[in-house]
Amino acid sequence: MHFEDQPQDAEYRTHVRAWLEANAPRKTRPDETWGLHLPEDDRVAAAREWQRRKFDAGFGAIAFPRKYGGAGGRAYESAIFQQEEANFSVPVAFYNISLGVCIPSLLALARPEHKERHVRAALEGTEVWCQLYSEPAAGSDLAGILTRAERDADAGDFIINGQKVWTTHARHASWALLVARTDASKPKHEGLTVFIIDMKVPGITVRPIRQASGEADFNEVFLTDVRVPAANVIGEVDGGWKIIVASLVHERVSIGGALPRDLHRMTLEMAGDRANTDARIRERVADQYLMSQGLWLMSARALTAVSKGQAPGPESICAKIIAGRFLQDFAYFGMDLRGSEGVLAGRELDEAAMTSQRMWFGSLAVRIAGGTDEIVRNTIAERVLGLPPEVRIDKGIPFKDLAR
Amino acid sequence: MDFDFSDEQKMFREEVRKALARACPVVEVRKVLEGQGPWAAPAWDALVEQGVTAADVAEEHGGLGLSVLELAVAAEEVGYALAPTPLFTSIGLALEVVRRAGSPAQQAAWLPALAQGAATATVALGLHGVLPCLAANGTAEGELTAVPDGLSAEAVFFRALAADGQVHWCRVTANSAGCERRAQDSIDPTRPLAGVKLRQASVEVLAGGADAATVLQGVLHRGAVLLAFEQLGGAARALEDARKYVLDRRAFGKQVGAYQAMKHKLVDIYTAVELARVHVYYSAWALQTNAPELPVAAAGARVAASQAYTLAAQEGLQAHGGFGFTWAADCHLHYRRARWTALILGNVHDWREKLVSGLVATA
Known part of the structure; x- marks a missing residue:
């Protein structure tokens, strides 16, 4: 049992650190958020530029195959890079959907010609991907989507109509993975098909969603008579559910991510002198430590498995529940520390207040995206504890006959 | 990064689990619950036999010279089996007092018996109440309460305050003159407690010189x-x-x-x-x-x-x-x-x- 790198990993980390030092400024505080004051288009331009530089240096696609421009490295090296990158003030999350979810799914499931066409450009960062899965009436119950794909028998194309929602980066994406219903006479999981969609074709309208916080990080996407060649189907027609399940696994692994070791220092710094003098504050610092250090240790446990070429254990699913709870607590704590002045919007105070207040709303999304707390609990109950599955009254019934 | 136990440690854990499953079904736990004995003897014997008590003790003191990690995974199994044993008091606490506060001669005298389970000891941590007083003639005066396994242990280690204001670790045994012990009811009868009265009790001061x-x-x-x-x-x-x-x-x-x-x-x-x-x-x-x-x-x-x-x-x-x-x-x-x-x-x-x-x- 130890927390040191193996010699080869230590060497890699040194190499990574040296490159980062030469190419990016260090964070001045662990909770510093890059680009807080930049308009979205500038953030995106900077994220593209950063990905390109990483790619050229061999760090943009560490664990992807060399054939497509990846570095052919190990998942563990990728985690080392993420850990080190977290100490620098750089745009980090922009490619999570592209490289964490869409491209791994393509590599696992798409035809060779799709991989040839798409993977390299995505790894370089020139082409961004988004995921057109969720719909207004299909979130947790994703298989309940209403977007239709109808075959145009003459042209051999599919024509897609419907509405998607909560799409990250839709405005900036060149391509999307989309799921649509190709056969409503089959039960709901059986009539779905996954397509590669060119986001620039006619019939696609992207509109930002104004979130509860007032910001707009997500979009809704309207598809009206969007024509897609049959060659863009991934896997089998009506065989899309398998592909969705596989890509959600990638999403979960990608959300787990790597955490900095000194996450708990943020709480202590925020508390300042009151961490010495106020017993009530000290109790909260301790509770925050248990969650944030616990998350780091859980990621260390998962990484240990990864470093041995194994999959992380089932307990890593719990991390999402703990992360949601921690971030929400962390936000409240930061706001409480301000006392009555805490009613001022962050920009009236300072960076730390802005971070707390962003987290105040951001933590809500963590508890919803990629599986709500309740869905995650069901998953753990059924897959890990082996408790009986939820009753499914929609099983085996043609989708068109279900009550809506 | 290797945040996991080694395969050998996992195997050791597995052996302890199996041994406790055989030796300490819940009926054994309930015997102690109902007051039949200070601990589950079959469980304690199994731990001694598996080498748990000797695990992280140096070989020169009759131990196996393994690490505390082996002892730790075994403790997890003791918890899992609900096994009422003096592992926590004798090996977790008392042994460590001897190692840290005892002189080389005291360590040589006491550690082998503890490591081999031939004797058990406990510690009155003194986290509540006042410390007993230590007189110049090597006797102590005072009261210890809520001492875990305090009635069954051959020796009780405790801190006492000397007239010069120095605190010393001391050892009192069951048959020391002036040492009177009585059972105290515990919220968990499978973890028995005792009160210890020291009336000019003869004690041995631990002489390793540590603070x-x-x-x-x-x-x-x-x-x-x-x-x-x-x-x-x-x-x-x-x-x-x-x-x-x-x-x-x-x-x-x-x-x-x-x-x-x-x-x-x-x-x-x-x-x-x-x-x-x-x-x-x-x-x-x-x-x-x-x-x-x-x-x-x-x-x-x-x-x-x-x-x-x-x-x-x-x-x-x-x-x-x-x-x-x-x-x-x-x-x-x-x-x-x-x-x-x-x-x-x-x-x-x-x-x-x-x-x-x-x-x-x-x-």
């Missing part, structure tokens, strides 16, 4: 880590028992475990247990390597494991419904054990304090 407070710190850290392993094992067992029950029990035409309210309750326990697990394992690493993080890691393990066991025992009992409230169900064994273990080394507020002091000190 008494530093020794106490070291003993508390080791105790917190090893007890956290017991708590973790107990919590996992309480969850496992609740899971079995809700799968077995039916209400309104289906398994109770099929109701989402019950599923989510058990997942909340599981999440608390897995969060505790990483803190507890981390504390074992810190203890084994004597890392600067030890005070924080031990406190983190103690708080997280106390909270997880409390939740698992309490909600696990609730998951059993009315049956859980009976003497016949094992739920109250955990409910008692969870509270007892959460208090014996000081409560979670004390340990949160230690945790934050440690964080501030290393900031």
Whole structure:
């Protein structure tokens, strides 16, 4: 049992650190958020530029195959890079959907010609991907989507109509993975098909969603008579559910991510002198430590498995529940520390207040995206504890006959 | 990065689990609960036979010369089996007092018997009340209370205050003149307690020369880590028992475990247990390597494991419904054990304090 790198990993980390030092400024505080004051288009331009530089240096696609421009490295090296990158003030999350979810799914499931066409450009960062899965009436119950794909028998194309929602980066994406219903006479999981969609074709309208916080990080996407060649189907027609399940696994692994070791220092710094003098504050610092250090240790446990070429254990699913709870607590704590002045919007105070207040709303999304707390609990109950599955009254019934 | 036990340590754990499953079915636990003996003799014999008591003792003192990690995984199994044994008091606490405060001669005299389970000892930590007084003639005057395994242990280690204001670690034995011991009722009768009255009792002062407070710190850290392993094992067992029950029990035409309210309750326990697990394992690493993080890691393990066991025992009992409230169900064994273990080394507020002091000190 130890927390040191193996010699080869230590060497890699040194190499990574040296490159980062030469190419990016260090964070001045662990909770510093890059680009807080930049308009979205500038953030995106900077994220593209950063990905390109990483790619050229061999760090943009560490664990992807060399054939497509990846570095052919190990998942563990990728985690080392993420850990080190977290100490620098750089745009980090922009490619999570592209490289964490869409491209791994393509590599696992798409035809060779799709991989040839798409993977390299995505790894370089020139082409961004988004995921057109969720719909207004299909979130947790994703298989309940209403977007239709109808075959145009003459042209051999599919024509897609419907509405998607909560799409990250839709405005900036060149391509999307989309799921649509190709056969409503089959039960709901059986009539779905996954397509590669060119986001620039006619019939696609992207509109930002104004979130509860007032910001707009997500979009809704309207598809009206969007024509897609049959060659863009991934896997089998009506065989899309398998592909969705596989890509959600990638999403979960990608959300787990790597955490900095000194996450708990943020709480202590925020508390300042009151961490010495106020017993009530000290109790909260301790509770925050248990969650944030616990998350780091859980990621260390998962990484240990990864470093041995194994999959992380089932307990890593719990991390999402703990992360949601921690971030929400962390936000409240930061706001409480301000006392009555805490009613001022962050920009009236300072960076730390802005971070707390962003987290105040951001933590809500963590508890919803990629599986709500309740869905995650069901998953753990059924897959890990082996408790009986939820009753499914929609099983085996043609989708068109279900009550809506 | 290798945040895991080695294959050998996992095998050792497996052997201990099997041995305790044979030696300490719950009927043995209940014998102690009903006052038949100070501990489950078959369980203690099994631990001695498996080498648990000797695991992290040096070979020159009759030990196996392994690390505290072996002892830790065994403690987790002791918790899992609910085994009433003096492992915590004799090997977790007393042995460490001897190692830290004893002179070479005292260590040579006492450690082999402890390591081989031939004798047991305990520690009155003195976290409450006033310390006994130590007179110049080598006698002590005072009272010790809530001493775990205090009636059965051959020797009790405690701190006493000398006239010059110095605190010394002392040892008093069952047959010392002026030492009177009596059983005290425990909230968990499977973890018996005793009061010790010292009336000009002849005691032996530990002569290793170490500072008494530093020794106490070291003993508390080791105790917190090893007890956290017991708590973790107990919590996992309480969850496992609740899971079995809700799968077995039916209400309104289906398994109770099929109701989402019950599923989510058990997942909340599981999440608390897995969060505790990483803190507890981390504390074992810190203890084994004597890392600067030890005070924080031990406190983190103690708080997280106390909270997880409390939740698992309490909600696990609730998951059993009315049956859980009976003497016949094992739920109250955990409910008692969870509270007892959460208090014996000081409560979670004390340990949160230690945790934050440690964080501030290393900031």
